[in-house]
Amino acid sequence: MAQLLSPSRLDEQEPLRRDVVCDLLRDVSKQAAASGAPVSVGCVTFAAMVRLLGRAMFSSELDAATSQEIHDSVREAIVLFTAPNVSDLFPAVAAADIQGLRRRMSRLIARSYQVMDCQIEQRLHERGVGGAPDRANDLLDVMLDMSESQEVGSGVTVNRAMMRAFFHGTECWEET
Template structure:
């Protein structure tokens, strides 16, 4: 009898909580202004059980069903998903001060050296300084023109690889992914790393980069239930820390070599972004400054996101 009483009490409590959750969720969607449409999911867990293994694919499917903006409960997190270029522009540019300071994924904190990049950093003076560096120094026409030959060299290499395999099947997906990463690495630090040394560093980074991308897209319980984050139940944070040890060694090697060659002559059209960042770091009278940790965090975001 005691066992039946416990089961009955638990069942009734669960049913009662489910009803309350449904009422609360329904009222939230009828709020003024109303919340975006979206799937209801389950109590406590929200829509987590239905996400599947591919988070981005599921979000795309829900976008087709609910439109360019929809809401979804993921554990303890209530999320609004933007699935339209015009809305993304509205959020990240026109209304950036309103939507700043978003929750940072556990892997994001590790990969960006404690949110020291321009994507995950809080909206403060440090973020404004990095944004200024991006706009005025890194993404202006002069800097992009200076790295033109670096980009051209990598594209030509990819074309030669395809040409060498005439009559044989070519896996375009991996080829494009590798080419994109090599183009990005050339823009970041390729001006000083050519030949065998450049290939070695590129190979090391390319070996770990897909694993980093996978971890960024992997649903993590720590993000949906912050109280459980310290447990790292899925071991996602630990995996990211392991990969970041490899990445950090690569970054340190590249930055150190650039610092040694900073006073050297720069080839025309071969000025990479690290050269620009180090020049800013070494300017005594500069209005903006950047730390070594911020440089490495910018590298991660620029290469992978």
């Protein structure tokens, strides 16, 4: 965490945050001027957050289709999290996943892992081609550097499962 979220690293990313906020304001202004109808602030803000996270973690924005897919996945995850679950009332039937909530959530998580894995594989390929690659010096580069230089017995293993958990915002550091 000291390397990934240090004050100096966060200061380095201030121009990135400023650019995303400017883009957000521009998007709101464009939508308001184009249609004259009320702007869906939630959708525009979510798009800005996806841009910010994509650029901070991977130094690139996700394409529009992937961004929309993430938006739809987050909306579905919110529905799944807030849905009444029979398994909460009757733990004995939890394994049956009667409502299919666990299966649906597993699909959403698997897809988000595919997006992350694609970014990781692309970066590993870029690092392997042409010797010294242009360093993005983003969170992914820092984590890949840590995974290459980790010491045995250091207490933390930086592997793909840990990267997924970090980017996904979960506390599960074990490969499942």
